[in-house]
Amino acid sequence: MNTVASPERRRRSGNRPPAGVQPAETRFRADIEGLRAVAVLAVVLFHAGVPGIDGGFVGVDIFFVVSGFLITGLLWRNVATTGHVGLAEFYGARARRLLPAGCIVLVATAIGSALLLPPLQARAVLGDGIASALYVGNYRFALHGTDYLAADAPPSPFQHYWSLGVEEQFYLLWPALIIGVAWLVRRRSRRLDADETPSTTPYLIVLAVVAAVSFAVSLDWTRTLPPWAFFSLPARGWELAAGGLVALSVRHWQRLPSVVAAAAGWTGFALIVVACFRLGETTPYPGTAALVPVVGTVLVIGAGCSAPRLGVGRSLSLRPMRAVGRVSYSWYLWHWPVLLLAPIVLGRSLDLTDRLAMVMVSAGLAGLTLVLVENPVRFAAPLRRSASRSLVLGGAVTVIAVCAALVLLVARPVPVGHGAAAAALTVSAPAGSAPPAVDPRDAAVNDMTAQVQAAVAESAGLQSVPSNLSPPLADAPPDKPEVFVNGCVRSWLEVGQDECASGAVASPTTVALVGDSHAAMWAPAFESAAEQKQWRLETMGKVTCPLLDLPLTSPYLGREYTECEQWRGEIVDRLRTERPRLVVLSMSRRYGADFGFTVYGQAWLDSLTRLVTELRATGAAVLVLGPIPDPQSTVPTCLSAHLDEATACSPPRPVAVNDAGVAAEATATAVGGGRYADLTSLFCTTERCPVIVGNDLVYRDDNHLTLEHAQALSPVVAALADRALAPG
Structure with a gap:
């Protein structure tokens, strides 16, 4: 889950576009930070079982669209200003932003699961943790969901990491696609003058094709392979692509009249609210139902490009919304394992009051993680100046997370009965004949x-x-x-x-x-x-x-x-x-x-x-x-x-x-x-x-x-x- 561009990043001097280049979006978007608050609140309140928010799972769709918008904008600016994508810098920034907090929560969840869950369940959960640390957990969960005889198994404390897997896979594939399009553009067109504006059209076409193919896959798999439709990048990629299409068409959104932009933004926000309250766990998803939150998010982000005075962005930019948005990533990471493991710690099932209390506990943990881990690592000058150091950091924390789960697997050996050997159940046919009066x-x-x-x-x-x-x-x-x-x-x-x-x-x-x-x-x-x-x-x-x-x-x-x-x-x-x-x-x-x-x-x-x-x-x-x-x-x-x-x-x-x-x-x-x-x-x-x-x-x-x-x-x-x- 990506974050909005920070003021510090905006002040960096080496990425100014050549004259005439229309950047995807360079200003800090406080409304997007607030939109992330809407997304995380929808998810955590849904998982807490708050009545009425039956479709709160669409918060993940909001995150996907936001990530697609921000990442595509960042990549396009790289191509527009330098003619290429700085992969080391790109992945280094992603590593600083996502991996430290993700791995800390992962290790804490693995330890808690190993200590609290029954051994057999703990071992399966630790396997989920290893897959999640490698950002392929979404496919493990898809395979698990396809197995009918495993369908009633309890949810994993790592199950929410599926969305991070989708995003990480997107981060691997989308830069390669951008680089490929840029190479084809250079091959087919004359050399651009320094002041000539690169066209977004080839990128829009490619991304639109990706979105259309992914949406078709989503429709088919929602009907035929629901777990794969829900958990996998091929069926979810269109949501990230939708955000990318907004990023590549910013200049069109900026030309909207203020009244039209405001109406579009509020309509989008209304669609998000409708999705949260009208969709439910019985809704075939993502399929066509996911259009409601995705289109809603596209309208909110697109309308915000015009920054209308009476737009929804003003409400989303309020301090409380931005504060929640800043902790949204860590809150998302913490809330699910806290909700799942708390009943074991307390020795009883949780009522609504208990679950809301656990939501607040996870929010507190998220705040600590933001202050002690996310921001210090993300803005550390030695790391920001060196892509290689950032990548080494990402690799190191990933190795630590995987090794921690492996050590815990060894510490929780396969459970074996140690009682006295029992006689096998043997059933034999009657030795004698039945009495004449009995069949x-x-x-x-x-x-x-x-x-x-x-x-x-x-x-x-x-x-x-x-x-x-x-x-x-x-x-x-x-x-x-x-x-x-x-x-x-x-x-x-x-x-x-x-x-x-x-x-x-x-x-x-x-x-x-x-x-x-x-x-x-x-x-x-x-x-x-x-x-x-x-x-x-x-x-x-x-x-x-x-x-x-x-x-x-x-x-x-x-x-x-x-x-x-x-x-x-x-x-x-x-x-x-x-x-x-x-x-x-x-x-x-x-x-x-x-x-x-x-x-x-x-x-x-x-x-x-x-x-x-x-x-x-x-x-x-x-x-x-x-x-x-x-x-x-x-x-x-x-x-x-x-x-x-x-x-x-x-x-x-x-x-x-x-x-x-x-x-x-x-x-x-x-x-x-x-x-x-x-x-x-x-x-x-x-x-x-x-x-x-x-x-x-x-x-x-x-x-x-x-x-x-x-x-x-x-x-x-x-x-x-x-x-x-x-x-x-």
Whole structure:
């Protein structure tokens, strides 16, 4: 995030343009300093959860436009006065301005995270810190956001560094583009006289093309790759380019009549306010919605070039606004880690008053950073006189930040259980025959369920995490069944379903496992059962897409989930055509109101009955798997902080299981002619739902089973499917 040109910089004598050259903007812009105050206030109040400021995240867009304006103006003045860009001086100035404060906050955040966060989470956060120190954290966050199974992970204390990554990448690419255009201009035109005015037109054309391409990418990725649209330079570059276009067209803005300029400035400010109050976290962003704050900022900056007497710039230039603007960079850096780490320090969640207090704490830290770090380094005469010293300083503080995070990684080793080794969970088929009055399939299910129940009861009081935990805590997050990576589970934007067969693929008995990721997590269990029972298993899944015919909004996409609706229709048609012997339905019960319906509500239950009836009409038996308990935490992370108190991560049964909802689903399934499997007894005692059973880690995250535990339950799953396949 750049700063406005300082009075000291304006007094430097070597950069006076030749006669006739119209500089991009040379005077100190107090209104831009005030505009930075608007941007940072929007961001920090949004993150503090102040009611009404649902679109405060647009403050980052304001920063981008401001940076584009200031940096492009600086580069153009270099080209106009000297014919080239002084790269060493340019990057030295950026290093003095951004890196010392950024690295100090980064190191402090890394230390706080290492001390306060659970070890497993701390290690992931320190990885974010290293990426942020190298200014590529935005791409790490984009990759993380694209991983469905990581979508519910808590935010990183370094996540706000993504915007600094975008700007630093812009600083690397834009000077090279300016140099390239300047070279082409020299090649294609005659030598300019000393007093002849260089034209901004070639630069305007190139920057306009860059903006148009980036905006097109933003529109496409907002629809198809939302994390990449939000975090990456290709989708955000047009916002910086918009500021650059203003810088290259200053002379046109300066010619605006005072009344027109004032109206334009106030209109722009109104657009910024509208964006802060009318946009929200469900708005597909950036996309077309980002035009509102970007155009608003362009109008405010452009109108300020004319400096109308009654313009918005007069208000933005007031002392309080400028004071906030001066600390905006450090305040932006400090506020997010303070808000995230404060609940851990205080031992409780923060209410609005607490969050506002933390905002003020971060403002105090920002003031200290400005006085003790930013200004002394930025204006140090030995550094300002030497670009090489400035660059060495930037490199040194970056190395220190990276090394600090690496040292902390070593200091927070991979958490490993050190309790006594536990016996593996083994489930075996009943040894004897069932009594004549009992259906042998019922007897098999009851017998194997009892075996699991005994293991669950034995593990319910477990305190120390077993040394032979399977999978180990650090290996749990990537512990995905193959169906999540081979295309059997369709991602958000994918439709259709390729053949995904396993088991005895030539068998005439086909079992279809269908649903969202909670169906796919059972794939290892059904694959083992299919091999044993000689079934052909077809897995058909799509993330956050239950097969129930409910209107569905995707919080990930920020819109109606049309891909889910299309996929549902394709899968139901395929099941009608292929007519499997058994259809196994499973789905998450963690859908909230933001998806457009309520789990266990009447619409949910009626849809379940309709679906079961429809599938039964194909001649298939239908087995609906009940929910697994909700562990109420990211289990590997929780256990990493409670290696000797595993019960702290095992929720009480009434919290983890909605028994009334399960009973209602069982009734709805029976009405449709299907069978329902209440799985609660496989996971819980009457009081608690342990997250370790035997030596199995039950959950890989906050709602999916580990591959190992699903496989351990395969005999029970096979018995449930056998019973559902039985005639009558």
